[in-house]
Amino acid sequence: MKHSLGILAVLLWSSVQIFAQTDWYNPFGKGEIPVQGRCWNEEIGAKYHRLPDRAEKVVRKALWDLSCQSAGLYIKFKTNASKIQVKYTVTSGFSMPHMPATGVSGVDLYMKDADGQALWCAGKYSFGDTVRYTYDNLTYRRQSDKGNEFCLYLPLYNGVNLMEIGVPAGSHFEFAAPSKKKPVVIYGTSIAQGACASRPGMAWTNILQRKLDFPVVNLGFSGNGRLEEEFFRLLAETDASLFVIDCMPNMTEDDRVGLIADRMAKGIRILREKSQAPILLVEHDGYMGYRVSDAERSRFEKTNEQLRLCYQELKQKVDGLYYMTFEELGLSMDSQVDGVHATDLGMFQYAEAYSRKIAKILFP
Amino acid sequence: MKHSLGILAVLLWSSVQIFAQTDWYNPFGKGEIPVQGRCWNEEIGAKYHRLPDRAEKVVRKALWDLSCQSAGLYIKFKTNASKIQVKYTVTSGFSMPHMPATGVSGVDLYMKDADGQALWCAGKYSFGDTVRYTYDNLTYRRQSDKGNEFCLYLPLYNGVNLMEIGVPAGSHFEFAAPSKKKPVVIYGTSIAQGACASRPGMAWTNILQRKLDFPVVNLGFSGNGRLEEEFFRLLAETDASLFVIDCMPNMTEDDRVGLIADRMAKGIRILREKSQAPILLVEHDGYMGYRVSDAERSRFEKTNEQLRLCYQELKQKVDGLYYMTFEELGLSMDSQVDGVHATDLGMFQYAEAYSRKIAKILFP
The missing domain is CATH 3.40.50.1110 (SGNH hydrolase)
Incomplete structure (x- = not known):
């Protein structure tokens, strides 16, 4: 009896481990950089900036500093996961007196549904050394076995470092290449x-x-x-x-x-x-x-x-x-x-x- | 020459003092309590609470604590001043991750214009040991020599203590009695x-x-x-x-x-x-x-x-x-x-x- 309880415990532990496992994807991991909402995408490279480095010598410092904030940047990806996590660090204060942390430093996720309409996803968040967002129970009308396309908007008044997007291990996940349309x-x-x-x-x-x-x-x-x-x-x-x-x-x-x-x-x-x-x-x-x-x-x-x-x-x-x-x-x-x-x-x-x-x- | 410069300096200083002088009015100063947006107004008395003290023994603690926040309370007053200041202290944190300090702990002012329409007044604010709001250059269509009626909404997610409303010395100022209509x-x-x-x-x-x-x-x-x-x-x-x-x-x-x-x-x-x-x-x-x-x-x-x-x-x-x-x-x-x-x-x-x-x- 003790022996079989032990085996059961090991089995339960293993399955918890399996369910808890998350595959993390870094947009700057490999291949084409999937950041959208900016020009000079290749030149800027693996930073969530809005201007290329050479602009630092051209524009006023105040503007350069603001250009290192990720306002208007977005990343599209496709997944069939019913849970999506996002974690990242930011470069300055979480909020302002007239703008909450969710706007200054948060991310925001929309799913494109089977009709091509963007539907908002409500996330749970915590602001700390690492900012974390979790989107649970995403179940609505999948476009295909590979899932739906999601669009993740980055913080409006903060700089972003070290961002990763996580889905339960084994889920399909792929970043979308930036649009070729002129913006x-x-x-x-x-x-x-x-x-x-x-x-x-x-x-x-x-x-x-x-x-x-x-x-x-x-x-x-x-x-x-x-x-x-x-x-x-x-x-x-x-x-x-x-x-x-x-x-x-x-x-x-x-x-x-x-x-x-x-x-x-x-x-x-x-x-x-x-x-x-x-x-x-x-x-x-x-x-x-x-x-x-x-x-x-x-x-x-x-x-x-x-x-x-x-x-x-x-x-x-x-x-x-x-x-x-x-x-x-x-x-x-x-x-x-x-x-x-x-x-x-x-x-x-x-x-x-x-x-x-x-x-x-x-x-x- | 030195002497007349001295006199000039004294005169300038005096006039700065005159212009800088502010008459401060406490809603709990004297007469009928002008707080609106609550029942039990007389029983609650000189607190920015929403329930009478005896409720503390009746309701759960969490609800009682929230009832000490000034959500929905408002104060009306009439003034002909072109500058209005508000200062007060609050009982807890200024903001929440999804709600800015201006909403959690700020006040908000509307002027009733000559047509009876409520017009929003944009204020400058600072959050510190004392929260301060200043409304400048209020010049739009006065209803009478006594000025227009203003409505000041109190903080939504904080308790308020020690509030005063200031106008330049000599301006007309009077609190409005609460409405007699059933709310x-x-x-x-x-x-x-x-x-x-x-x-x-x-x-x-x-x-x-x-x-x-x-x-x-x-x-x-x-x-x-x-x-x-x-x-x-x-x-x-x-x-x-x-x-x-x-x-x-x-x-x-x-x-x-x-x-x-x-x-x-x-x-x-x-x-x-x-x-x-x-x-x-x-x-x-x-x-x-x-x-x-x-x-x-x-x-x-x-x-x-x-x-x-x-x-x-x-x-x-x-x-x-x-x-x-x-x-x-x-x-x-x-x-x-x-x-x-x-x-x-x-x-x-x-x-x-x-x-x-x-x-x-x-x-x-």
Whole structure:
């Protein structure tokens, strides 16, 4: 009896071990680097950065540091596992006072279902020396024996190191190669980078990526999207299907409003030397406190007036120039957390406005 | 020359002092306590709690502790000041991994404009031993010389002590007396308490309060809205215009689903012994990860099935019973941060559904 109980214990232990075993996959393990949502993919290589190393000598330090955050990067893979784990380390603080850790430092997973629709997966998470996300009980309508395609969005306001994706041992797992389509390339501010989405999938650039089912590149840099010549030179290297220039929220300071016309004219010229892709200029979305403050209203109205004048002049000379107004963006009064940065409600409204506008330009 | 520079310096210093002087007002200073969004206002007195002290001996400790958080409390005041400051201390941690400090521990201000519409005010904030919010440049269409009415929502997931509201010295300032209308009283879970709004004004109970321009009482208690008899006895003390029972997200555990019918029947009987106010029963809003997980779907569907059966039986015997379905709540796939708790997008959708439903009941 004791003997057979012993054997039973060993058998139980072995099966627990088998069930507990996880195969871990590193996106930088071997083969083509599967990171999407960035240009210079091969040049950047095995880092979750958004600019190639040589850019460090070209752009201001503040912008370079922000470019090492993984905003807008995403990785697609196919698996038939009903459990997916993600673990990684981050390079700075987990959260900000107006943005939770799940948005600043979390990942976010969507499954493409049998109809090709992106469906959100709710994960359990813990933030520590290693950040861990676990997605359990994934059972819904598999596309094939190899499973469904998943899209994992990376943190919006943190750098990522040492990331691995785990599935129960023996499950099918393969990374998807990056899309060959020319991306929508977005140059912008904190709002474009993703502040203050509650989770990465809710940054408007990522919502747009899902809505259009089209590659989108996030070059939003917090307070540092300032229409600078050196950045336009980098932008001109990219093979975009469309450029979005959404920098006005960084151009409202008294000493910057006067720079808009010159910088934009120079920037558009630099882009047009290399690319004939459509360029969409976007007005300031407004400080949502402006309804109670003439001073706040005046700041963004002055900025938008400059952009409008500049657009009217440029469109005489430049083909493929488009324009989106404050009214077209259409953010509602409660779309921001602090009068500047969008919440998930604002991000949703942003994405609606952008997808309407961009679909008309790209798929007329 | 030295002498006149000295005089000039003194004059400048004096005027800085005058401009810098702030009159601080404590809601618990004198006269009627202006805290709104709670029952038992006089009994609770000079605390930012939601239940009277005697409840501590009646309810579970976890619920009592949550009732000491200021979710759904709001204070109205009238001022003609163009700058408003708020300072206070809180009783626990500033933030949670899925909810920022601005929502957990922040305040949120709306101005009623000349047309009676609530307009959001964007504040600057700092979280420290004392939490400070400053609203500058408030200039928009004053209702009278005494200024406009403001509504200040208190923190959703923290306790508040020692709060004061400051305006530049000499400005008109007066607290508004609480509304005499019978409130909509909401008994619920973490979602009703306000998780995970980015700021207090975006908790759905507070959006509802603005939309209906009607007093709303938030008795949401995180994981502790469990249809317990002792809580229904407290609820029955309140003079409500409408009761909302929105506890299903706390009733999905295997050992709780079977309790729904009994507890609800007993609870409704307790309410009806004291009040003929309409009672709205609300289904589970759904774990938004359910589209990719049959297991998750099954959990809330079982819960809602129990509630539906229970409602069908109760409505034969009880007048004024109303029901809101999962479909009527209508939360979209991206309405939650973690598969349970609503973001501002979800809160907006919640408030839309509730205001449609409640307006039909209260103002047919």
